[in-house]
Amino acid sequence: MNFWEIGFWALIFALAIQNSSGKKPGLFDRFKKGLEKTQKLLNTNLSELFKTNPTLRQIREQLEELLITADLGVKTSFKLIEELERKIKKEAELELVRRELYQIILGILKPLEKPLEIPPDANKPFVIMVVGVNGTGKTTTIGKLALRFKNQGYKVLLSAGDTFRAAGIEQLEEWAKRAGADIVKHKEGADPGAVCFDAVKAGISRGADVVIMDTAGRLHTKTPLMEELKKVKRVSEKALGRALDEIILVVDATTGQNALQQAKTFSHQLELTGIILTKLDGTAKGGIIIAIADQLQIPIRMVGLGEGIEDLAEFRAEEFTRALLGLSG
Numbered sequence: 001m002n003f004w005e006i007g008f009w010a011l012i013f014a015l016a017i018q019n020s021s022g023k024k025p026g027l028f029d030r031f032k033k034g035l036e037k038t039q040k041l042l043n044t045n046l047s048e049l050f051k052t053n054p055t056l057r058q059i060r061e062q063l064e065e066l067l068i069t070a071d072l073g074v075k076t077s078f079k080l081i082e083e084l085e086r087k088i089k090k091e092a093e094l095e096l097v098r099r100e101l102y103q104i105i106l107g108i109l110k111p112l113e114k115p116l117e118i119p120p121d122a123n124k125p126f127v128i129m130v131v132g133v134n135g136t137g138k139t140t141t142i143g144k145l146a147l148r149f150k151n152q153g154y155k156v157l158l159s160a161g162d163t164f165r166a167a168g169i170e171q172l173e174e175w176a177k178r179a180g181a182d183i184v185k186h187k188e189g190a191d192p193g194a195v196c197f198d199a200v201k202a203g204i205s206r207g208a209d210v211v212i213m214d215t216a217g218r219l220h221t222k223t224p225l226m227e228e229l230k231k232v233k234r235v236s237e238k239a240l241g242r243a244l245d246e247i248i249l250v251v252d253a254t255t256g257q258n259a260l261q262q263a264k265t266f267s268h269q270l271e272l273t274g275i276i277l278t279k280l281d282g283t284a285k286g287g288i289i290i291a292i293a294d295q296l297q298i299p300i301r302m303v304g305l306g307e308g309i310e311d312l313a314e315f316r317a318e319e320f321t322r323a324l325l326g327l328s329g
């Protein structure tokens with residue numbers, strides 16, 4: 001081989017290695033991994049059941065139990081089964097049940113698929129307020145979103161609006177550093193409205209593309225939190241001179257039906273534009289997303305699939321439902 005041939009083959013080899021090792025897993029694979037527990041719960045039990053040549057009634061009973069255990073909630077589970085019964089009248093095979101379930105679940109989720117993006121014609125800065133009860137993953141999700149927007153080429157500014165929890169400000173600062181975003185903060189105990197007012201003003205004067213506001217997360221049953229959040233919203237809108245672009249509720253999938261309750265309460269109090277569901281990776285209760293979508297019709301924007309900064313995926317109904325039901329990608 002001459003010099004050029006060696007060079008050519010070395011290049012091909014290098015490209016092949018880069019392709020095989022540097023390729024990020026696709027959305028379906030990420031959902032598949034994240035939804036492993038819920039998928040196993042549904043599929044292992046269904047497969048076992050079908051080995052016994054079950055009657056339609058047995059299928060119905062077992063499926064009812066499984067869907068409720070996967071946290072679809074009684075109402076949504078019944079609705080699913082009723083629809084399934086309309087389609088499958090005589091003999092049911094496992095594959096047929098799974099395919100029909102896929103279509104029914106997709107019918108619920110697809111209309112609510114709306115990943116969180118900054119529209120090309122958005123006013124600058126695009127302002128996102130993040131709310132939710134304590135510990136659901138708001139601050140972590142803001143860090144993940146900051147990186148996502150940063151990677152899309154946007155200038156990102158974070159607002160340390162959780163002045164209530166000790167170390168809440170430092171935690172957001174840490175995420176800002178990791179994501180390469182700017183931050184506006186006051187001291188612990190400061191008025192969160194004032195922090196967010198300053199952050200929006202800073203976003204305008206510094207030419208930020210997006211401002212993401214963290215907020216405190218005491219229990220949603222306490223009125224003062226809702227009142228405080230409404231005030232933060234009012235004050236930020238005053239600074240912005242228009243309505244906020246997004247008010248996103250973060251709910252923790254591992255809390256199952258509580259997550260549904262939180263979504264109900266928050267949507268009554270604030271004009272939510274969407275939900276981000278976190279901690280799908282650690283739970284067999286991934287079905288909660290279907291219950292929320294079915295009963296509240298609030299768009300599902302993103303899902304959290306781990307604690308790392310990259311562990312945030314846009315919600316896509318087809319990939320999600322396939323992964324949930326153990327169908328191939």
Ligand SMILES: Nc1nc2c(ncn2[C@@H]2O[C@H](COP(=O)(O)OP(=O)(O)OP(=O)(O)O)[C@@H](O)[C@H]2O)c(=O)[nH]1
Binds near residue numbers: 134279
């Ligand atoms: N496994 C997993 N853990 C997550 C995810 N998102 C957040 N967490 C973890 O959940 C815990 C709480 O996250 P935070 O971001 O502090 O939650 P928060 O809503 O800001 O909490 P408060 O500020 O106390 O209201 C942390 O340990 C996070 O690492 C996720 O998608 N998957």
Ligand SMILES: [Mg+2]
Binds near residue numbers: 138139140168214215
């Ligand atoms: Mg927080």
